[in-house]
Every structure is written in C-alpha cells, then in structure tokens.
Amino acid sequence: xxxxxxxxxxxxxxxxxxxxxxxxxxxxxxxxxxxxxxxxxxxxxxxxxxxxxxxxxxxxxxxxxxxxxxxxxxxxxxxxxxxxxxxxxxxxxxxxxxxxxxxxxxxxxxxxxxxxxxxxxxxxxxxxxxxxxxxxxxxxxxxxxxxxxxxxxxxxxxxxxxxxxxxxxxxxxxxxxxxxxxxxxxxxxxxxxxxxxxxxxxxxxxxxxxxxxxxxxxxxxxxxxxxxxxxxxxxxxxxxxxxxxxxxxxxxxxxxxxxxxxxxxxxxxxxxxxxxxxxxxxxxxxxxxxxxxxxxxxxxxxxxxxxxxxxxxxxxxx
Amino acid sequence: xxxxxxxxxxxxxxxxxxxxxxxxxxxxxxxxxxxxxxxxxxxxxxxxxxxxxxxxxxxxxxxxxxxxxxxxxxxxxxxxxxxxxxxxxxxxxxxxxxxxxxxxxxxxxxxxxxxxxxxx
Numbered sequence: 544x545x546x547x548x549x550x551x552x553x554x555x556x557x558x559x560x561x562x563x564x565x566x567x568x569x570x571x572x573x574x575x576x577x578x579x580x581x582x583x584x585x586x587x588x589x590x591x592x593x594x595x596x597x598x599x600x601x602x603x604x605x606x607x608x609x610x611x612x613x614x615x616x617x618x619x620x621x622x623x624x625x626x627x628x629x630x631x632x633x634x635x636x637x638x639x640x641x642x643x644x645x646x647x648x649x650x651x652x653x654x655x656x657x658x659x660x661x662x663x664x665x666x667x668x669x670x671x672x673x674x675x676x677x678x679x680x681x682x683x684x685x686x687x688x689x690x691x692x693x694x695x696x697x698x699x700x701x702x703x704x705x706x707x708x709x710x711x712x713x714x715x716x717x718x719x720x721x722x723x724x725x726x727x728x729x730x731x732x733x734x735x736x737x738x739x740x741x742x743x744x745x746x747x748x749x750x751x752x753x754x755x756x757x758x759x760x761x762x763x764x765x766x767x768x769x770x771x772x773x774x775x776x777x778x779x780x781x782x783x784x785x786x787x788x789x790x791x792x793x794x795x796x797x798x799x800x801x802x803x804x805x806x807x808x809x810x811x812x813x814x815x816x817x818x819x820x821x822x823x824x825x826x827x828x829x830x831x832x833x834x835x836x837x838x839x840x841x842x843x844x845x846x847x848x849x850x851x852x853x854x855x856x857x858x859x860x861x
Numbered sequence: 862x863x864x865x866x867x868x869x870x871x872x873x874x875x876x877x878x879x880x881x882x883x884x885x886x887x888x889x890x891x892x893x894x895x896x897x898x899x900x901x902x903x904x905x906x907x908x909x910x911x912x913x914x915x916x917x918x919x920x921x922x923x924x925x926x927x928x929x930x931x932x933x934x935x936x937x938x939x940x941x942x943x944x945x946x947x948x949x950x951x952x953x954x955x956x957x958x959x960x961x962x963x964x965x966x967x968x969x970x971x972x973x974x975x976x977x978x979x980x981x
Contacts, residue, residue: 569909572886572909575887575930576885576887576905578928579886579930583891593899594890595903596903600903600905603903603906604906607906607909607913717949736948737944737945737948
C-alpha cells in the first residue's frame with residue numbers, strides 16, 4: 544500500500560540530491576508510519592492527507608540535510624577567540640546574554656581578558672570597549688521567528704585583573720549560568736530568568752540579584768548592602784558579612800543561610816522557607832504567608848525582631 | 862503565517878507529547894492532527910530534525926500487530942531545550958494576548974470600542 548506515495552517521495556528526495564543512505568532512512572521511517580496508520584484502520588487517502596505534500600516534505604528534508612553539511616564545513620568548530628581590554632581603575636562591565644554561560648576568573652594580569660568558546664558562533668554579538676566600559680551583548684532579535692532560533696550558547700571566560708578596580712558589573716541573562724571564584728566591584732547587578740549562579744569570594748558595596756527560576760549560591764561574600772529578589776529560585780548564602788541591610792525576597796524559592804552577619808535582615812516570602820544557622824543580624828524583619836522561618840544559633844546574642852507576621856508558616860528562633 | 866515561526870510552534874507541540882511517554886512516529890502525527898490542522902505542514906521532517914539535534918533518540922519496539930515500530934524518546938538535552946522554548950513561548954504569547962485583547966477578548970467589545978472612537 545501507499546506505493547505511489549513512497550515512490551513519489553523517493554523521487555522528490557533524489558531530485559534534491561539527498562544522499563542515498565539518508566533516503567533509505569527516510570523511506571523506512573515512512574514505511575513504519577504507514578504500517579502504523581494502516582493498523583489503525585486509516586485509508587490511503589487519509590494517510591496521504593495527514594502526511595502532507597510530498598514536494599514540501601522533500602524540500603524541508605533537503606534543507607535539513609544542507610544544514611547538516613554546513614555544520615560539517617565549519618569544522619574544526621571550536622576555534623576560540625581571545626581578546627584583551629586595557630581597562631583603567633573604575634571600569635564597567637556590561638553584559639547582556641541569552642543562553643551563554645559566563646565564568647569569571649581572577650587574574651594577575653593588568654588587562655581584562657575575554658575568551659569565547661566558539662568564534663564561528665559569535666556572529667551578531669556585540670563586544671566593544673568604550674569610555675572604560677566593556678559591553679558584551681547578544682545578537683538583537685529582528686523578528687518573531689528568532690524566538691525559535693536554536694541558540695546553542697557560548698561560554699565566555701572573563702579574566703578579571705586583581706589590581707584594577709571595577710566600578711560596576713551589570714550581568715543580565717535569560718538561561719546562561721554564571722560562575723565566579725573571585726569577583727569584586729563597587730556595584731554588582733545580576734539578573735537572570737533561568738540561569739544559575741555559583742560564586743566564591745564575592746565582594747561589593749552593593750550586590751543585587753534578581754532571578755525568576757535561577758538558583759544562586761554564594762560562599763564568602765562581603766557586601767555593604769545585599770538585595771536578593773527571586774520567584775522560584777533557591778538561594779544559599781555561606782560565610783557572608785553584610786555591613787548594612789540584607790534584603791531577601793522570594794515568592795516560593797527557599798533560602799539557606801549559614802554563618803551570616805548584617806545590620807537589619809529583611810526576609811519576605813510567600814511560601815518559600817528560610818533556614819538560617821549561625822546568623823547574627825542586629826535586627827530582623829520577617830514577613831511570611833506560608834513559608835517557614837527558622838534561625839538556629841549557638842551564641843544566644845539577642846536581636847531585635849521588628850516585625851514577625853506569618854499567616855500559616857511557623858517562625859522559630861532559637 | 863511564516864513557516865519558520867509555525868515550525869517552531871509545531872516543534873514545541875511535538876516535544877510536549879514526549880515529556881510523558883515515548884511515542885512512535887504515526888502516533889505523534891495523529892495526536893497533533895487532532896488539535897491542529899497539519900495537512901499543509903509536514904511533521905516528519907520536524908521529528909527528523911529534533912532527532913538530529915540530539916533532543917530525541919529512537920529505538921525499535923515490537924507492536925501487537927507484528928512489525929516493530931520506531932519509537933521516539935526525549936533526551937535530557939531535549940527536555941532542557943523544551944523547557945527553555947516553552948518559557949520563551951509563554952512570555953511571547955502572553956505579550957501578544959495583552960496587546961491584542963487590551964483587557965477584553967470578545968470581538969463585539971473590540972468592534973464597539975473602535976466604532977465609538979471613529980463615529981463620534
């Protein structure tokens with residue numbers, strides 16, 4: 544059955560110079576699908592209607608084969624790109640990406656060094672240095688169809704000179720993850736939708752983290768002000784000192800804090816939990832709808848509780 | 862509709878079927894065609910494309926009627942890709958709805974609003 548359809552398809556594929564191995568593959572898949580459809584009692588006419596136009600199928604499959612070949616032509620693919628930027632004290636780093644990961648590393652060098660994993664894929668990105676500011680930006684979307692563009696995402700490794708001070712770091716990403724073993728800037732702003740962040744030794748006058756689903760982890764943080772706001776992401780803070788206030792806001796994400804000091808700790812949640820150990824704020828401002836809050840300390844240093852409202856969650860401080 | 866755009870949507874739909882179970886090619890086409898008019902679109906090239914990308918893998922399984930069927934199975938790479946695409950789609954489509962409906966969704970109200978503005 545369906546011999547006509549299969550032979551039409553085979554001819555249409557041949558006419559588009561698709562290699563014979565792929566053609567055999569495709570025809571066998573169609574035979575498979577035709578068998579299933581017949582088992583379910585469909586007529587030839589119904590099947591043909593469901594499968595669509597032979598010429599269009601062949602056209603799309605040919606386009607797919609071409610993409611495959613183009614991928615091969617680009618090989619070797621992982622040619623990386625290295626660039627240096629001669630920054631001065633008080634420089635800024637502005638990053639806006641979609642699916643790309645970023646790794647920050649500390650460097651003895653006096654230049655900011657950026658390594659990008661795949662030079663070929665860098666098309667459309669902006670990387671510029673002007674007025675002591677480095678800007679890294681993803682390609683601008685030009686049409687709705689680019690919503691479905693298959694971005695594999697690049698890896699940016701950025702070496703941050705230890706001896707030159709950074710004024711501001713703005714890092715905005717949709718799905719990319721961020722990792723840093725050392726990072727210091729007067730102002731740090733991290734904004735992600737799904738991207739995660741893992742930081743060791745993070746130092747800043749003002750750190751602001753804003754995420755929807757991303758998980759963040761900070762070990763050894765030193766800040767004047769800390770402001771974390773998230774929807775579903777989880778946050779873990781360890782060995783962190785905040786000179787002034789720490790504001791932690793979450794809808795349903797959980798927050799874990801271990802060894803932490805600050806002036807006033809603001810914690811506001813709908814259903815997320817706050818679990819804190821060895822946490823010594825001067826004042827605490829707690830607000831929860833159904834999230835549970837627990838603070839467990841060895842030293843019984845008293846702290847002032849400014850507000851303590853919880854509708855159904857429990858608050859335990861001991 | 863632009864074909865690349867439509868293909869993107871169909872890709873998400875196809876991927877969503879494979880979140881809960883492995884399916885054979887015809888079952889995917891059949892399910893899709895129950896909800897969306899796919900006669901002018903071709904689903905198989907989408908299956909092949911997503912398999913080539915590593916979002917699906919395939920295996921053969923005997924069917925009750927005899928001949929083995931080729932089943933498609935979502936990979937971890939695939940589920941990650943699906944979730945990302947779904948988020949982008951949700952964000953995009955909610956923006957579109959907000960713009961198109963401006964608070965109301967029925968044609969009558971929209972037409973009335975236009976008439977009030979132009980006929981006064």
